[in-house]
Amino acid sequence: MPERRDLPPSPPGIPVFGNAVQFVRDPFGFVRESARTTGDVFRMRFPGADVYVLAHPDHVETALLDRESFGKLDDFSIAFGDALLAVEGDRWRRQRHAMESFFDPTRIREHADTMVSLAGRRAERWTDGSTVRIDTEMRSLALRNLFEVVLGYAPTADELDELAETAHALNLWFEPTSWVLPAWVPTPARRSFRRGVARMRDHARSLLAEGGDEPEEGSLLAKLATLRDDPDSGVDEAEVLDQVVGMVFAGHETTALSLTFALQLLGANPAVAERVFDELDETLDGPPSAADLEELPVLDRVIHETMRLYPPVHAIPRVTEAPVTLDAHTIPADETVLLSTWCLHRDPREYDDPETFAPRRWASTTPRDRGYSFVPFGGGPRICIGRHLAELELKATLAEVCRRYRIEATGSLDVSPQMTTQPDGPVTIRVTDRRR
Numbered sequence: 001m002p003e004r005r006d007l008p009p010s011p012p013g014i015p016v017f018g019n020a021v022q023f024v025r026d027p028f029g030f031v032r033e034s035a036r037t038t039g040d041v042f043r044m045r046f047p048g049a050d051v052y053v054l055a056h057p058d059h060v061e062t063a064l065l066d067r068e069s070f071g072k073l074d075d076f077s078i079a080f081g082d083a084l085l086a087v088e089g090d091r092w093r094r095q096r097h098a099m100e101s102f103f104d105p106t107r108i109r110e111h112a113d114t115m116v117s118l119a120g121r122r123a124e125r126w127t128d129g130s131t132v133r134i135d136t137e138m139r140s141l142a143l144r145n146l147f148e149v150v151l152g153y154a155p156t157a158d159e160l161d162e163l164a165e166t167a168h169a170l171n172l173w174f175e176p177t178s179w180v181l182p183a184w185v186p187t188p189a190r191r192s193f194r195r196g197v198a199r200m201r202d203h204a205r206s207l208l209a210e211g212g213d214e215p216e217e218g219s220l221l222a223k224l225a226t227l228r229d230d231p232d233s234g235v236d237e238a239e240v241l242d243q244v245v246g247m248v249f250a251g252h253e254t255t256a257l258s259l260t261f262a263l264q265l266l267g268a269n270p271a272v273a274e275r276v277f278d279e280l281d282e283t284l285d286g287p288p289s290a291a292d293l294e295e296l297p298v299l300d301r302v303i304h305e306t307m308r309l310y311p312p313v314h315a316i317p318r319v320t321e322a323p324v325t326l327d328a329h330t331i332p333a334d335e336t337v338l339l340s341t342w343c344l345h346r347d348p349r350e351y352d353d354p355e356t357f358a359p360r361r362w363a364s365t366t367p368r369d370r371g372y373s374f375v376p377f378g379g380g381p382r383i384c385i386g387r388h389l390a391e392l393e394l395k396a397t398l399a400e401v402c403r404r405y406r407i408e409a410t411g412s413l414d415v416s417p418q419m420t421t422q423p424d425g426p427v428t429i430r431v432t433d434r435r436r
């Protein structure tokens with residue numbers, strides 16, 4: 001155990017509650033202000049336990065690359081069993097290797113037409129001049145994409161509603177009200193989570209069975225079914241089911257949030273939206289093809305900037321496997337560490353005028369140039385396996401929606417950190433037909 005004076009500094013708090021009151025009042029504001037005034041590595045004091053925050057790109061790089069010292073939180077394996085996002089060591093290496101080819105960018109590109117057509121079908125239902133609740137619309141669209149593209153199954157509208165409810169329950173393990181309690185305490189949120197997992201596993205089981213054990217060829221489910229049937233693969237049915245639940249959890253809500261934020265920001269920034277419309281008008285003559293989607297630099301910048309300002313994963317959680325020294329401070333073993341994407345993306349040392357939505361900043365720099373100061377998909381070996389799929393889906397959907405509609409924001413965008421970055425209430429935009 002390091003000496004107390006070696007621990008990372010902590011922002012001033014109050015007796016007993018430590019920093020809990022400030023954190024609960026304005027979590028994002030408190031974390032950013034603490035990084036500015038207390039340092040790039042700091043310790044938040046909560047009644048149950050301390051939580052450490054890393055807010056410098058070099059420290060985040062260390063944490064993402066040094067997997068001996070920084071492991072995944074137990075919560076992930078308690079919640080998701082043997083899913084890729086939860087496992088570690090050889091098991092992780094084997095799974096990641098087995099699934100990597102499905103997520104390869106050239107393979108993913110083949111799904112562009114499906115993504116455009118799903119976005120078109122969804123947008124068709126909106127009436128000219130109406131106000132659309134985009135947070136729920138985009139969640140449902142992202143879930144449909146996940147089922148059709150990743151699992152090779154097209155749910156009916158009723159099935160999709162039921163799946164949406166089930167998928168939503170998968171976030172409940174990480175409900176803030178459960179944070180301070182040990183994993184065995186059956187909070188209402190955890191009970192709903194377990195019911196959600198059981199139902200999602202049932203769906204996955206029937207997909208595997210209904211497809212005559214041959215889900216649509218080329219889907220990730222087909223690949224997983226093949227592995228299950230190969231006695232040398234070490235993959236059993238239980239692992240396939242965990243994998244499906246984990247993909248639905250990791251893949252649909254994150255993508256839906258980015259789509260929601262991007263549409264709201266376009267609606268609130270008419271000059272930027274106008275540039276997007278001009279680019280689409282110059283490039284497209286009908287729904288975008290996979291090749292068209294590669295020729296939309298203005299839209300690319302809008303997407304990067306949305307992911308910078310509103311990263312759906314606002315913090316990447318890790319646990320220290322051993323004491324770790326950073327900036328002459330030591331974090332003890334077995335402590336929760338948050339790699340704060342939120343702080344990195346809004347750091348004035350890295351980005352000019354960081355609170356402003358300015359897609360133009362990406363005209364002279366790329367996500368790759370930004371290194372570990374831009375990590376919406378994480379980094380290192382455990383970087384998001386679905387990032388190419390998500391990026392294509394964002395582009396396909398935004399291009400198809402903006403080809404059809406002019407967008408106007410009807411309110412401001414306020415968000416809070418839950419497991420992901422969540423809007424504080426319904427997000428709506430007004431849409432008017434651009435093609436008349």
Ligand code: HEM
Nearest residue numbers: 085250251254255258312313376377378382384385386390
């Ligand atoms: C905008 C959308 C998305 C965002 C912002 C996002 C973000 C992330 C981040 C930050 C991580 C790293 C977590 C860590 O290091 O602990 C991650 C991992 C992961 N993501 Fe995504 N993700 C997105 C979309 C998707 C999609 C579409 C899928 C699958 C269909 C997916 C599947 C996964 C999986 C399985 C992992 C775990 C990878 C591993 O541990 O090897 N994600 N994602």
